[in-house]
Amino acid sequence: MYIEQGYKGKLGAWNYFVIPGLFILLMIFNYISTKIMVEESGESVELMMSRFIDMMGKNIFLVINLLVFVVGLLVIFFWVKFVHQQSLTNFTTSRKKIDWKRIFTMFFLWGTYSTITILLAVYVAPDNFELQFNWTKFLPLLIISLLMFPFQTSFEEYLFRGQLLQGLGIVTKSRAVSWIVTSILFGVMHAANPEVEKLGPIIMIFYIGTGLVLGAMTLLDEGLELALGFHAANNILAALLMTSTWTAIQTDSVYLDTSVVPEFGIMDTLPIFIGYPILLIILGKIYKWKDWKEKLFGRVMSKEEFFALEENRIEVDQFQNY
Template identity: 30%
Template sequence: MTQLSTLSAAQYLALADAGRNGWWRYSLGLLLIAVGWLIGGGYAYTVTMDAALFGSVNEFVAINASVLTLLVGVVAVTVVLHGRSWRTLVTPRSRLDWRRMFEGAAVWTALAAVCAVAEHLLYPGRYAWSLNLQAWLPFVVAALLLTPLQCAAEELVFRGYLLQALGRLLRHPAGLAVVSAAAFTLPHLFNPEIAAYGAVIMAANYFVMGLFLASVALRDGRLELAIGAHAGNNLLLALVINYEDSVYRTESVFAAGELDPVYSLVTLVLSALAFHLWVFSKRRDRHE
């Protein structure tokens, strides 16, 4: 990382100094967030599925409802246990930078779309047109409402609370990013893609994605870019390009019979590098 990036990381990690930071608070906080997600998330999923109020998107809503318990948990722990504003998980500023979120979403979605087009050209027939407009539109509404919240929940936990907690022990940004990425990978090991496409290669995909998002948060000194990139990625998968055995069982414009995990990993690495070059080269130019 450059000197400017290291300074941004230090400033972001220092946001935790505004609250109470005993080691037992972070240990208890992580435990409460995890237990709240396992119990509260399971309850939210079951109740939503049993109520069946959302028609064709009911399972999608139920999955997202379970993840949103993470958002409730991390905000409650930060405010009550640590005595600081939940915004300190995101930014040192007094308000969120929505433009930065949209920038992250736009850049990452564009890169992912380029990779998808390249895959179609390299492997003709891998993608098939599958748009059923009547079935797709309810998913558009549900995804636009819920997916950004779901991604924000994961970002606040893994790149916000956990990263700042680890910052009390580690100060090197690279080490923080690696540990955070490993933690991000663990819950994703229960996704159906693991059984369908292989644990090692899919775990590598999740790890690289977690490493990318952590590096973006640390390099930018705030979380909005990472939230946007994460949301753009998941919206693209949910609404535009889906595949068999995806954790998102949604209607999409295109469908792939299967995911190519090796192609996914290679293009994920290339896209992450391109994202850093595009977004942060502009910021460096502004500071020179």
């Protein structure tokens, strides 16, 4: 009952949408201002990014971009803890305490998968990749990635799968609505990425599909732990192992993708429609998920129903301990 954990606060449902609303407005402003800059300068987003990177260096450019998310995550935690007065544990999971083992297990599983797929791509088409590994450049990148990417990925998870998922669920009383809407918004958030310009709008299927699988993990597992581990592993390994000159994140990674940018086609969506469901099935077996239909599409309890159930559980726990 992860969504219902949102009842454990002191304010009304409106408070769930203040931080997400401000962030969405900021993203819209950033998107419009970027479009204006592109039109006025006559440069593509890719060329603008290259110019900034040449001025600052890749690591400094990366740190500046990630600092926004560090501040954003701290703002969310402050709001939840001191304004909404909801504990960070209840904001993270329906369990009695945050399950760090789940986070690190998912990080290891998805990190291993990401590493294997990247190395396999290099093995299959070596001419499309350039080995650019350099210890003096890679070590600072490793430190930056391990320290700062968890802030970026955690900010996105707590924003979309935390505040918005809980808020929309409580307002609409529908798990499906909160799951699908937050996944679409998660995809739209990436619309300004250079990848969309290069690969075409169809890549939004990838972003929305990823939002759906992260939302499904959260609802089925009744907590954010798996989504936090998945997202951190995905972004950290991507930054460390593979980059290109036209992606949103450019780093001194092990490999540089030098291939001609293709149009993102229907075949490229197969991992989303096949791979992600397989991942959920595997996780379901590991963590013994039950009642998938109810958890994904069922009704969200009312506040009265939830606290009545909580009180009953406390009484049962006390009786068992006695």
